[in-house]
Amino acid sequence: MIDNGAVFPMFYLPPVEYFMQLIKWKSNILIEKEENFPKQTYRNRANIYSPDGVLILTVPVMKGSKNHTKVKDVKISYDFDWQRLHWLSLQACYRRSAYFEYYEDELSVFYHNKFNFLFDYNEQLLQFICKGIKIKIQYNYTESYQFPYLGIADFRESIHPKKETNLIGKPYFQVFEDRNGFVPNLSIVDLLFNQGPQSLQYL
Numbered sequence: 001m002i003d004n005g006a007v008f009p010m011f012y013l014p015p016v017e018y019f020m021q022l023i024k025w026k027s028n029i030l031i032e033k034e035e036n037f038p039k040q041t042y043r044n045r046a047n048i049y050s051p052d053g054v055l056i057l058t059v060p061v062m063k064g065s066k067n068h069t070k071v072k073d074v075k076i077s078y079d080f081d082w083q084r085l086h087w088l089s090l091q092a093c094y095r096r097s098a099y100f101e102y103y104e105d106e107l108s109v110f111y112h113n114k115f116n117f118l119f120d121y122n123e124q125l126l127q128f129i130c131k132g133i134k135i136k137i138q139y140n141y142t143e144s145y146q147f148p149y150l151g152i153a154d155f156r157e158s159i160h161p162k163k164e165t166n167l168i169g170k171p172y173f174q175v176f177e178d179r180n181g182f183v184p185n186l187s188i189v190d191l192l193f194n195q196g197p198q199s200l201q202y203l
Contacts, residue, residue, distance in 0.1 A: 006153035007032055007142065010071065010122045012059050013046035013129075013187040017167040018159055020203050022137055025153070029139035032156050033072045033119065036145075037061070041160055043071065044118055046187040050093050053180050056161075057086050057187075061118060074118045087111035090189070096175050099196035103132055107189075132192055133199045172202055 005028030011018060022029065037043065044059040060077040087108065094100040106128060115121035130137060148154060159165075171182035173194055191199050 004028060004151075005030060007149050007156060008139075009035070009041070009043055009156045009159075010119055010126070011042040011046075011159075012044050012118075012122050013048075013057070013125060013189055014042060015047065015159065015165075015185045016169065016188055016191055016203070017165050017185050018042075018155070019129075019133070019135075019188050020167065020169075021153075021155055021159075023135055023200075023203055026136075027138040029137060030152070031123075031139050031141050032145075033070070033141040034143070034145040035071050035156065037069050037071045037074045040162070043122070044074075045161065046189075047161070048090065048093050048187050049174055049176055049180075049183055049190055050089070051176055051179065054183060054186070055089060055093065057089060058082075059086075059118060059121070072117070072119045076115055076118050076121060078114065083111040094175065094189070094193040097193040098173075100193045102196060103192065106132075129188055129192065133188075133203070134197070135200060135203075169202070 006021065006025040007030040008018070008022065009032050044061060046057045047054050048057060049055070060079065060082055062075040062077045090107075110121070110125055110128070115124075165185045167185050169184055171177075171184075172191065174182060174190065175194065177183075191202060195202055
């Protein structure tokens, strides 16, 4: 247990709001590892900006890994080639962005190598993004599931694709904003590919 800290879920390419909170708490962070895997959350999905608007990328998980499986034990499914689909989508959406090529080689590894567990995959992506944004965070893992956590900020359910965000962020340039306007709180890769080294300043 940490005082005056925060507990976070482990997301797939988390939204901008997630990183704003990570930076706020920095070293007083717990990552939730013992919860049962909840469906239809950012734990295995991310929103990016396509020519037609918001595009949802979902990492499929093994059947039986849904209801009463701890999130740390959920395995990724490769019944279809979702990695190729996600990578082609990221290329199509961000090839014209200012910084995609800068991060492309390092990110492509996550779409050409197989990963067994969703949690481990997301954690390695988190480390890649923190390196790209140039933020240093320190975290520990939960040792048991507690709800609610007393005396600690809890972002396990508040940052959710079906909940309105309280995020107040200035618009930044997005590749397709001339078609659909600025879309806030997309996956952090939207900010990273468009703003590059300025991402930390924005956050």
